[in-house]
Amino acid sequence: MTDTLVIYYSFTGNSKKVANYVKDKLNADILELEPQIPFSSDYDEVVAEWQNNDIKRDVEIKKVDKDLSKYKKIVLITCTWWYGISPVMKKFLKEYDLSNKDIIIASSNAGWLGHCFKDYETLLPNSNIKGELDLVFSSNEHERDKMLTSKSDIDNWIKKLN
Ligand SMILES: Cc1cc2nc3c(=O)[nH]c(=O)nc-3n(C[C@H](O)[C@H](O)[C@H](O)COP(=O)(O)O)c2cc1C
Structure with a gap:
């Protein structure tokens, strides 16, 4: 286990x-966070709608079906929305307690990470944050899925959890 x-x-x-x-690398379990009501499938509409991605503004999320108390080590990965962590991740961190766990954090972005690490730190006051990853993908709208961060950067980040 x-x-x-x-x-x-x-x-x-x-x-x-x-x-x-x-x-796969860590032989870990995985949990996908989801908004209760899906966001629009129109990318630009979502970008416009979330221009005010304040730390206080979040959304309702689906109930988490994992017993978080079973895990000592946590990896958190979210997309960056308007210089901060996604409203879905924010809501999760407000609703669920990750106190005293070892945590590594990442925010995937297109070159403008903004205050994502600060957001994580604010919402995880009692956790042991052991490593951060600025996970960069292309900002070119024709290749937004092209990763610019190297695999070895990811591998080195993962090692900080041990
Ligand atoms: C609503 C919205 C806001 C975004 N804001 C930023 C931003 O502030 N900085 C940035 O670098 N990228 C921003 N992006 C781009 C995404 O963070 C980037 O493409 C990321 O890799 C997407 O991760 P995902 O595929 O896991 O959702 C934004 C995208 C969306 C949809």
């Missing part, structure tokens, strides 16, 4: 791809 859980939210699939890579 594993003591490690990868928790992620991904809107267009980039964070999901990395979450699955990390899960």
Whole structure:
């Protein structure tokens, strides 16, 4: 049985791809966060709607079906929305307690990470954050799924959890 859980939210699939890579590398369990009501499938509409991605603004999320108390180590991966972590990840961190766990954090972005690490730190006051990853994908709208961060950067980040 594993003591490690990868928790992620991904809107267009980039964070999901990395979450699955990390899960396989660490032999971890995995948990996908989901909004209760799906966001629009129109990318630009969602970008416009979330221009005010304040730390206080979040959304309702689906209930988590994992017993978080079973895990000592947590990997958090989300997309970046308007310089902050996604509202789905924010809501999860407000609703669920990850106190005293060892955690590594990542925010996938297109070159503008903004205050994502600060958001995580604010919402995880009693956790042991052991490593951060600035997970960069292309900002070119024709290849938004092209990862610019190297695999070895991801591998080195994962090692910080041990
Ligand atoms: C609503 C919205 C806001 C975004 N804001 C930012 C941003 O502030 N900085 C940035 O670098 N990328 C931003 N992006 C791009 C995504 O963070 C980037 O493409 C990321 O890799 C997507 O991850 P995902 O496929 O897991 O959703 C935004 C995308 C969306 C949909």
